[in-house]
Amino acid sequence: MSKIRKYAAPLALFLLAFLSVFATSCGREHVHEWGPYEPFLEPTCFVAGQERSVCSCGKARYREISVSHNFVKDRLDIENRATVYVCTVCGTEQSERLTTDEAGMPIVSLDGPVSGMTSENRVPLGISYEGLESSFDASCFARIENRFSPSFPRKDYAIELEDGGEPYTVTLDGKLGEAGGFSLIANYIDSSSLRNVLSAKIYGEIAKTRDKDDKMSRLVNCGATDGYPVLVYLNGEFLGLYTLNVTEDESGLGMTGDPGEAILFANGYTDQSILRAPLSDNYEHEGIELIYTSGDDKGAAIDSFNRMINFIDVNAGFAFKHGAGGHVDVERAIDGMLFTYLTGAVDNVSKNILWVTYDGEVWIPVPHNLSGTWGLKWDGDEFISPGTVSPGHPYNELWRRFSESYFYEASQRWAELRRGPVTVENIERIARELDGMISGDVRDADAATRSEHLTADKNNVEQIISFARENIAYLDEYYGYIG
Numbered sequence: 213m214s215k216i217r218k219y220a221a222p223l224a225l226f227l228l229a230f231l232s233v234f235a236t237s238c239g240r241e242h243v244h245e246w247g248p249y250e251p252f253l254e255p256t257c258f259v260a261g262q263e264r265s266v267c268s269c270g271k272a273r274y275r276e277i278s279v280s281h282n283f284v285k286d287r288l289d290i291e292n293r294a295t296v297y298v299c300t301v302c303g304t305e306q307s308e309r310l311t312t313d314e315a316g317m318p319i320v321s322l323d324g325p326v327s328g329m330t331s332e333n334r335v336p337l338g339i340s341y342e343g344l345e346s347s348f349d350a351s352c353f354a355r356i357e358n359r360f361s362p363s364f365p366r367k368d369y370a371i372e373l374e375d376g377g378e379p380y381t382v383t384l385d386g387k388l389g390e391a392g393g394f395s396l397i398a399n400y401i402d403s404s405s406l407r408n409v410l411s412a413k414i415y416g417e418i419a420k421t422r423d424k425d426d427k428m429s430r431l432v433n434c435g436a437t438d439g440y441p442v443l444v445y446l447n448g449e450f451l452g453l454y455t456l457n458v459t460e461d462e463s464g465l466g467m468t469g470d471p472g473e474a475i476l477f478a479n480g481y482t483d484q485s486i487l488r489a490p491l492s493d494n495y496e497h498e499g500i501e502l503i504y505t506s507g508d509d510k511g512a513a514i515d516s517f518n519r520m521i522n523f524i525d526v527n528a529g530f531a532f533k534h535g536a537g538g539h540v541d542v543e544r545a546i547d548g549m550l551f552t553y554l555t556g557a558v559d560n561v562s563k564n565i566l567w568v569t570y571d572g573e574v575w576i577p578v579p580h581n582l583s584g585t586w587g588l589k590w591d592g593d594e595f596i597s598p599g600t601v602s603p604g605h606p607y608n609e610l611w612r613r614f615s616e617s618y619f620y621e622a623s624q625r626w627a628e629l630r631r632g633p634v635t636v637e638n639i640e641r642i643a644r645e646l647d648g649m650i651s652g653d654v655r656d657a658d659a660a661t662r663s664e665h666l667t668a669d670k671n672n673v674e675q676i677i678s679f680a681r682e683n684i685a686y687l688d689e690y691y692g693y694i695g
């Protein structure tokens with residue numbers, strides 16, 4: 213290698229550096245070294261601003277800052293599913309799609325043609341669920357669920373999830389867990405929207421204090437339908453503040469197809485639903501609906517139910533106490549009775565009861581449809597006074613036998629419950645927790661979808677707590693509980 217080639221590269225670099233210093237000092241070939249952009253002219257609501265970057269040589273360059281509002285959150289536009297922001301300077305509004313976090317509760321959207329949907333005819337719809345803990349998009353079958361009040365302007369919906377014709381299971385929020393479907397309940401008579409869920413939770417707490425290991429004890433709320441508030445939209449239209457509730461069918465009640473399983477629903481006030489007369493073959497017109505039997509033999513479930521009615525009818529005193537457990541779960545039945553007195557549920561004393569059996573012999577009454585609780589009458593237009601639904605007036609033949617033969621047991625049980633979940637403080641805690649999920653904006657939008665019934669200034673959490681306090685005092689006196 214020659215000396216020339218060895219030194220050529222370093223020499224070239226030296227010459228380049230020399231030339232560039234020479235060029236700078238001559239004021240030619242200056243390369244700007246721009247500093248960071250800094251605010252120069254603040255934008256306003258209507259005029260763009262500027263920011264500036266400067267070089268050491270004194271040159272400056274500019275770039276535009278687009279017009280800028282000072283947006284703050286103003287309100288939730290529940291009807292249009294939006295969060296609305298307003299500029300504090302000029303009043304310009306800007307909307308963003310309402311999120312569940314802003315709403316404070318899950319949002320359910322149903323989409324698709326619903327013209328053929330009735331209580332018998334289910335229709336396929338798309339469903340989007342945006343929960344606080346989980347979300348999903350699926351297809352589903354939906355039908356109207358108001359069994360007895362299909363004329364109510366706000367409908368209940370039964371939702372069955374499916375995916376390509378196969379059942380589809382999702383995880384719901386809270387303690388509801390896995391489900392292949394659920395009910396969307398409008399709580400049409402109850403503008404507080406608190407009663408059905410609050411009451412189910414209270415029944416669950418009551419029933420769970422029994423030291424039992426039956427199928428019912430493993431269900432959320434021991435079979436009473438748990439739920440939570442949701443906003444429901446159908447094809448973009450706001451239907452209202454609903455509650456999403458566990459479906460009260462065989463799966464919701466933990467049935468597995470074992471022989472003997474059956475569910476009846478007392479849906480009317482009849483001689484049969486008050487357990488005074490047995491069902492005939494025409495039972496569908498006698499206030500009792502057969503919801504499920506594990507086998508094809510519907511008659512077996514009806515016969516078993518009739519054996520219970522006949523037993524209650526002909527046995528009093530010792531004979532009743534001796535044999536009642538062969539036909540009815542006495543502990544759960546006493547709990548259901550005390551729960552109904554506690555909540556002043558005048559519409560649940562003989563109807564709105566699910567009669568459930570897991571073995572085809574022993575029936576368990578589960579309170580159902582709990583909107584008319586804490587004194588609210590079935591029509592949603594007025595309240596009954598505390599003490600109106602009283603153990604002094606047995607409303608059905610089973611409770612008549614209880615009042616004759618089980619007064620001591622009922623009093624003992626009341627005392628036990630008073631040392632447990634049945635306190636004003638506990639009821640108030642659950643009620644306020646639910647109520648706290650529902651913002652004023654949601655209340656206002658929901659009220660706009662209701663045209664009748666007691667409105668929120670009367671039907672609210674304060675009424676529930678006040679009713680609970682007075683009714684508990686009444687029952688304490690009746691059952692001789694001193695605390």
Ligand SMILES: [Zn+2]
Nearest residue numbers: 244245267269
């Ligand atoms: Zn420069």
Ligand SMILES: [Zn+2]
Nearest residue numbers: 257281299302
């Ligand atoms: Zn502005």
